[in-house]
Amino acid sequence: MTADSPQPPPAEELAPLVYDELRRLAAAYMRRERPGQTLQATALVHEAYLRLAGAGTPWHDERHFVGIAARSMRQILVERARARGAQKRWAELDRVSMTDALAVAADPAGTLPALDEALTRLEEIDPEQARIVELRYFAGLSIEETADALGISPATVKRRWALARAWLFRDLSGPA
Amino acid sequence: MTSDQRRRVRDLFEAALDRDPPAGAGSWIAREAADDPVVRDEVLSLVEHHSRAGAFLSHPIVEQAADLLLDEEPLAPGASIGAYTIVREIGRGGMGRVYLASDGRLGRTVALKALAPHLTRDPSQRARLRREARAAAALTHPGICTVYALEEVSGELYIATEFVDGHTLAEEIRSGPRPSAGVVLQTAQDLAAALASAHASGVIHRDLKPDNVMRSRDGRLKILDFGLARMDEAGPGAGHREGGRVPYVTQPGVVIGTPAYMAPEQINGLAVDARADVFAFGVLLYEFACGAHPFEGSSQLAVMARVLESDARPIAARCPALSGGVADVISRCLKKAPAERFGSAAELVGALKAAGDAGSAASPHATWWRVHQIVIAMLHIVAATLAWQIKEWIETPLTIAIFLALGAAATIAPVLRGHLVFTEVMNRPHLARERRRTGRATLLLDLVTGVLLFIDAGMIAGTRALPAVFALSLAIGIVMASIVLEPATTAAAFGSDGS
Numbered sequence: 096m097t098a099d100s101p102q103p104p105p106a107e108e109l110a111p112l113v114y115d116e117l118r119r120l121a122a123a124y125m126r127r128e129r130p131g132q133t134l135q136a137t138a139l140v141h142e143a144y145l146r147l148a149g150a151g152t153p154w155h156d157e158r159h160f161v162g163i164a165a166r167s168m169r170q171i172l173v174e175r176a177r178a179r180g181a182q183k184r185w186a187e188l189d190r191v192s193m194t195d196a197l198a199v200a201a202d203p204a205g206t207l208p209a210l211d212e213a214l215t216r217l218e219e220i221d222p223e224q225a226r227i228v229e230l231r232y233f234a235g236l237s238i239e240e241t242a243d244a245l246g247i248s249p250a251t252v253k254r255r256w257a258l259a260r261a262w263l264f265r266d267l268s269g270p271a
Numbered sequence: 272m273t274s275d276q277r278r279r280v281r282d283l284f285e286a287a288l289d290r291d292p293p294a295g296a297g298s299w300i301a302r303e304a305a306d307d308p309v310v311r312d313e314v315l316s317l318v319e320h321h322s323r324a325g326a327f328l329s330h331p332i333v334e335q336a337a338d339l340l341l342d343e344e345p346l347a348p349g350a351s352i353g354a355y356t357i358v359r360e361i362g363r364g365g366m367g368r369v370y371l372a373s374d375g376r377l378g379r380t381v382a383l384k385a386l387a388p389h390l391t392r393d394p395s396q397r398a399r400l401r402r403e404a405r406a407a408a409a410l411t412h413p414g415i416c417t418v419y420a421l422e423e424v425s426g427e428l429y430i431a432t433e434f435v436d437g438h439t440l441a442e443e444i445r446s447g448p449r450p451s452a453g454v455v456l457q458t459a460q461d462l463a464a465a466l467a468s469a470h471a472s473g474v475i476h477r478d479l480k481p482d483n484v485m486r487s488r489d490g491r492l493k494i495l496d497f498g499l500a501r502m503d504e505a506g507p508g509a510g511h512r513e514g515g516r517v518p519y520v521t522q523p524g525v526v527i528g529t530p531a532y533m534a535p536e537q538i539n540g541l542a543v544d545a546r547a548d549v550f551a552f553g554v555l556l557y558e559f560a561c562g563a564h565p566f567e568g569s570s571q572l573a574v575m576a577r578v579l580e581s582d583a584r585p586i587a588a589r590c591p592a593l594s595g596g597v598a599d600v601i602s603r604c605l606k607k608a609p610a611e612r613f614g615s616a617a618e619l620v621g622a623l624k625a626a627g628d629a630g631s632a633a634s635p636h637a638t639w640w641r642v643h644q645i646v647i648a649m650l651h652i653v654a655a656t657l658a659w660q661i662k663e664w665i666e667t668p669l670t671i672a673i674f675l676a677l678g679a680a681a682t683i684a685p686v687l688r689g690h691l692v693f694t695e696v697m698n699r700p701h702l703a704r705e706r707r708r709t710g711r712a713t714l715l716l717d718l719v720t721g722v723l724l725f726i727d728a729g730m731i732a733g734t735r736a737l738p739a740v741f742a743l744s745l746a747i748g749i750v751m752a753s754i755v756l757e758p759a760t761t762a763a764a765f766g767s768d769g770s
Contacts, residue, residue: 121333136333172332175339206572207332207339220277228328235331254285260328261284261321268320 113167116143136235140164161244165234176207213266224259283314353424386428407497414465416495435493441481455560461492466616470545479551480532546609553604561590596626640764648685655681673723684716717753721746
């Protein structure tokens with residue numbers, strides 16, 4: 096991301112590394128986790144960074160890594176949700192109509208493929224908003240951490256995040 | 272929208288959110304973007320959706336669906352789990368992977384379900400699984416897959432059950448042709464009997480669906496996975512537990528089940544009883560009979576919305592082959608209010624038996640209908656024979672043509688009527704449809720035969736009076752039988768709608 100460093104390998108080459116590490120860490124994490132706790136995505140990403148950075152992988156810095164990790168998380172989770180959905184007849188469909196009452200009962204994993212497709216549409220209009228959603232929703236970063244990773248102000252992240260959520264919610268609510 | 276317009280939408284949206292107080296944002300936006308209706312409408316729509324989005328995306332996905340990350344490597348064939356040796360993986364479900372395994376101690380083949388770690392981490396969840404395994408192991412019915420053991424091997428939980436070699440009803444629904452009404456009835460009766468046996472032991476399935484019902488190679492049905500069941504408070508032995516109350520093993524408000532098969536009260540997170548299984552049974556049978564879901568929708572959420580708010584698509588319209596009795600049973604299972612459904616699977620068994628009896632016991636009047644069909648078929652043959660005789664007496668182009676026409680009618684009419692009699696005896700539910708298909712042709716054949724015989728009678732009236740009278744009577748007889756008698760015997764045999 097910074098102009099003076101050597102060109103990093105493209106994201107597609109790095110993603111599998113991140114992918115494997117995140118998967119391994121998540122499995123280990125879930126095993127030792129205490130009941131009632133929830134898995135913190137941020138902690139996972141941070142730990143994956145420390146391990147991979149220690150192994151001499153060519154990241155510029157944690158910021159660069161976090162962006163790739165968020166994207167990898169999106170890929171992993173959406174693929175898994177798709178693989179699972181393929182076994183269920185009712186999860187094959189791409190668009191989700193959402194009412195407030197049902198959103199509560201909805202299985203987030205089941206709606207993930209639809210969200211992924213909506214996010215891809217958003218990406219075409221505004222890549223920055225899509226990055227924010229990846230960092231916030233898939234990597235679990237806070238507003239401040241997201242701002243840091245993208246090099247913009249927290250206030251801007253907060254506004255763009257609100258816009259992205261409204262846009263995605265509308266897109267997923269079906270044709271207006 | 273141009274990129275300039277997009278930027279303007281973004282800036283206006285963000286400015287609108289920053290406004291204090293937020294009330295009146297609508298008119299502010301309308302003023303700010305008065306020059307560009309496209310931008311104005313887009314901003315208003317986004318602000319409106321922002322206000323409705325609630326908690327949408329506000330919790331990172333990993334916190335809600337951690338198990339998505341836990342896609343464990345499957346156990347390899349030959350691996351040992353305690354006394355079991357893995358043969359191969361045979362399936363995957365919400366609870367974990369299922370393997371075909373051999374039990375070294377008894378030398379038998381079992382299905383070994385490795386419970387997913389996210390289900391077994393919590394000691395209270397482990398306790399719940401143990402209770403459920405115990406409840407399920409108490410069920411002994413040929414229609415229920417037997418639970419052999421709950422095994423704990425190096426911290427992981429495994430459930431060993433009977434191995435059912437066959438296919439699931441889900442596969443049958445997806446691949447097969449639609450089953451006959453007889454198969455639907457038999458399937459319904461077998462399933463209801465197995466459910467009733469479990470309900471009588473105080474065990475509710477709570478996740479009955481086509482994936483959880485297997486048909487073994489010898490054709491028998493087995494319900495799998497009483498894994499989400501809980502001991503019913505009113506169940507036998509309830510008085511001996513914890514001061515007379517059996518604790519709910521699932522918390523009220525926690526939704527458990529497969530969305531497309533959940534009863535309304537289950538979707539709403541309310542306490543459920545045997546009647547939720549009755550609802551799921553209705554959905555399953557509907558889908559099995561018609562190949563389509565009664566609350567079909569474009570997504571899980573749409574299906575759940577229909578389950579909560581709309582009536583099932585009428586089964587009679589979707590699946591006309593089904594007998595009225597079975598269709599009524601299924602429709603009653605799908606009622607929104609549990610009180611309007613059958614109270615238990617035992618009641619369901621009774622209703623299905625009644626529906627089966629009504630379907631198989633042919634009305635005594637059906638005999639008259641059959642006799643009628645056979646007699647008319649024979650009259651057509653007599654008519655053709657008579658036309659041949661008349662042609663022999665007076666050979667003109669007209670009598671030859673009439674003989675040929677009646678000969679053809681004497682072939683077609685008995686085939687059609689024989690087909691109806693066969694359908695009535697062998698495949699009763701399809702009779703109404705077959706009658707509709709052939710009704711016009713049989714009527715037309717009868718009328719044409721009557722008219723042609725009448726003409727033939729006229730041809731010989733001057734020379735041979737007796738055969739002429741016979742031909743005339745036959746013509747009138749066939750026409751009257753077709754117009755007056757047939758509707759009467761049909762109505763007597765099958766009711767006024769003829770079904």
